[in-house]
Amino acid sequence: MSRIPAYIVCSPFARCGSTTIARLLADFHLLEQRELTLFETNSQSPVLENWFPDICNVVDLMTTRGQMDLFDQMIFAEPQTRIAEICSGYYRAFFMQAREIGFFEEAESRGYHPVIVFVSNGSHISVEAMTTLHALWPSVTKVVAINEGLVRLGKNLHDHLAAFPTELSFQIPALEGLPRREFEAPDFSISNFFVSTPPDDMSLVVRADLRNWMRRVFTQFHSHELRMAFDNARYLMRA
Amino acid sequence: MKPAVILVGADKGGVGKTTISRAVLDYLAAKGISARAFDTESPRGALHRFHPHETNIVDITETADQMKILDTLSGSSVRATVIDVRAGQMSETLRVLEDVGFLDAVKDGQITFIVVHVLGPSVSSLGEIAEIAPFMDDAHYFLAKNHINDTTFFEWDPQTYASYFGDVKCAGEITIPKLDEMAYEQVELNGVPFASFIAGKQGSFVLRGYVRTWLRNISSELDVIGLHTLVSPELRR
Numbered sequence: 001m002s003r004i005p006a007y008i009v010c011s012p013f014a015r016c017g018s019t020t021i022a023r024l025l026a027d028f029h030l031l032e033q034r035e036l037t038l039f040e041t042n043s044q045s046p047v048l049e050n051w052f053p054d055i056c057n058v059v060d061l062m063t064t065r066g067q068m069d070l071f072d073q074m075i076f077a078e079p080q081t082r083i084a085e086i087c088s089g090y091y092r093a094f095f096m097q098a099r100e101i102g103f104f105e106e107a108e109s110r111g112y113h114p115v116i117v118f119v120s121n122g123s124h125i126s127v128e129a130m131t132t133l134h135a136l137w138p139s140v141t142k143v144v145a146i147n148e149g150l151v152r153l154g155k156n157l158h159d160h161l162a163a164f165p166t167e168l169s170f171q172i173p174a175l176e177g178l179p180r181r182e183f184e185a186p187d188f189s190i191s192n193f194f195v196s197t198p199p200d201d202m203s204l205v206v207r208a209d210l211r212n213w214m215r216r217v218f219t220q221f222h223s224h225e226l227r228m229a230f231d232n233a234r235y236l237m238r239a
Numbered sequence: 240m241k242p243a244v245i246l247v248g249a250d251k252g253g254v255g256k257t258t259i260s261r262a263v264l265d266y267l268a269a270k271g272i273s274a275r276a277f278d279t280e281s282p283r284g285a286l287h288r289f290h291p292h293e294t295n296i297v298d299i300t301e302t303a304d305q306m307k308i309l310d311t312l313s314g315s316s317v318r319a320t321v322i323d324v325r326a327g328q329m330s331e332t333l334r335v336l337e338d339v340g341f342l343d344a345v346k347d348g349q350i351t352f353i354v355v356h357v358l359g360p361s362v363s364s365l366g367e368i369a370e371i372a373p374f375m376d377d378a379h380y381f382l383a384k385n386h387i388n389d390t391t392f393f394e395w396d397p398q399t400y401a402s403y404f405g406d407v408k409c410a411g412e413i414t415i416p417k418l419d420e421m422a423y424e425q426v427e428l429n430g431v432p433f434a435s436f437i438a439g440k441q442g443s444f445v446l447r448g449y450v451r452t453w454l455r456n457i458s459s460e461l462d463v464i465g466l467h468t469l470v471s472p473e474l475r476r
Contacts, residue, residue, distance in 0.1 A: 064421040068445045075444065101448020 003113035003232050004079050005225075009145075010086035010094065011119035012129050017147025018119040019047050021172060022085035024214075025117070026052055027190035028221045035080035039070050041094070042087040050186050061090045067097055075107045082112075095133065104137050113228060115141045117170065120160070122151040127163045134165040141231075142166040143224065149174035168227075170220050179209040190214060242312040243351035243470040244341075247383075248324030248332065250370070254359035255385040257285040259415060260323040262457045263355070263466070264290055265434040269458065270467045270474070273317040277308050279325040279332070286323045288430050299324070299332050309341055312350060319470045329356070333374040345377045352378040353469055355413065357385050379469055383413040411464040416456050422449035 009022040022038070026048070029036045036055055040048040043060040057073065060066035074082050086094045098104060107114045116133060120126035134142060144164045146157065148171060153160050161169050175183055182188055182202065194214070198207050230236070247260045260276065267274040276294040278284030281304075284296040297304035299322075312320060324332050336342055345352040354375065356368070368382075425446045426436045436442075437451045461467070468475040 064419055064445070064449075068421075068443045071445045071448075072443050097445075100452045101445055102451065103444075103448070106444055106448075 013121040030191040039084035145170040248329035252326030
């Protein structure tokens with residue numbers, strides 16, 4: 001049986017797009033008709049819960065009960081994909097707790113494939129932060145993500161990505177204007193958008209823009225999944 | 240085989256003696272050192288609840304029970320004997336040990352005697368040190384600062400601290416870190432050794448993780464004072 005992905009979408013910085021990336025990952029899995037559990041740590045003002053009221057668990061990492069709700073549920077209960085968005089305010093607390101309780105080691109021993117999706121703000125501090133994570137958990141898969149709508153690196157993008165201790169990356173293209181407004185609307189569901197008839201009042205141009213944008217994002221997620229499947233292939237594992 | 244007696248005590252109640260005795264038993268087991276324990280909280284022992292197979296409940300003031308502990312030291316196949324002293328009986332227990340000639344046997348090198356004196360966060364704990372100092376000449380005497388219930392030893396200003404230590408030859412200090420309340424409570428409810436709680440697959444992984452880290456930190460503290468090599472000198476090699 002292939003290992004079950006457990007995504008940790010995180011950033012030590014606010015406003016660099018980690019919520020958007022967690023949302024896109026969640027919708028990608030829903031579109032593929034997979035069972036999914038989502039966790040949101042911004043308990044003061046939850047956002048993901050608005051789009052995924054049925055599958056999103058809002059947890060408060062400052063309490064032991066909240067830590068149990070997140071860490072225990074991430075690797076126990078029914079085996080299905082997990083996505084946890086760790087907001088910047090809890091970034092440090094999350095990884096300190098994860099280290100203290102041996103979270104990544106336990107997740108791997110229970111058949112999960114933990115993946116840290118580190119959302120960069122484009123600075124060298126992001127590189128240092130991820131390097132620290134890499135030193136702590138060298139064997140855990142890490143993906144660096146850039147939300148180009150918020151972090152504009154231009155021609156420096158490739159140099160920036162190359163500085164991270166991973167070759168895996170998600171590059172979320174910028175989404176501007178009306179398509180962005182549609183995307184951010186509280187009642188807009190990406191997975192429904194692909195499978196249902198779009199609302200009549202949505203412009204054809206906006207519809208096409210959104211579809212193209214999502215395809216570019218989801219192709220990267222799909223490619224990452226294929227790579228994970230390849231990495232986990234038993235016949236390729238070392239004896 | 241030279242037997243070792245580890246006395247865990249305090250004259251003050253509620254400072255975590257039994258918690259430390261439990262951690263010491265887990266530590267010895269992890270090091271592969273055979274151990275037995277005596278719980279002097281007669282008739283109902285707190286330590287016995289968590290380590291029923293290794294623990295006997297005794298009344299240290301009764302001659303029959305003193306014999307049960309001390310007369311079996313050399314004949315026993317176990318290396319270490321842990322005595323969890325009832326609150327308020329630390330000085331009395333030491334007096335009994337002196338009266339029955341135990342401290343003389345320690346002096347003669349027949350028995351290794353280790354005392355773990357558990358201190359609470361209040362300054363009244365320090366007063367106990369002067370009281371037991373006369374019995375500590377040949378013992379390996381360690382102070383354990385137990386943070387399990389309190390996060391700070393706020394009354395411990397260095398000058399006050401130093402003034403109490405003039406009379407006692409202290410071999411070292413052990414700091415017992417704070418354990419998450421919920422994790423501690425869960426182990427209490429399960430009534431099992433800390434090591435068994437960690438190894439179990441039931442219950443919260445987070446709580447087990449907290450206990451694992453806490454026990455590992457205590458183990459490091461006990462490694463620093465060399466508890467395992469005091470009990471089993473051959474482990475030094």
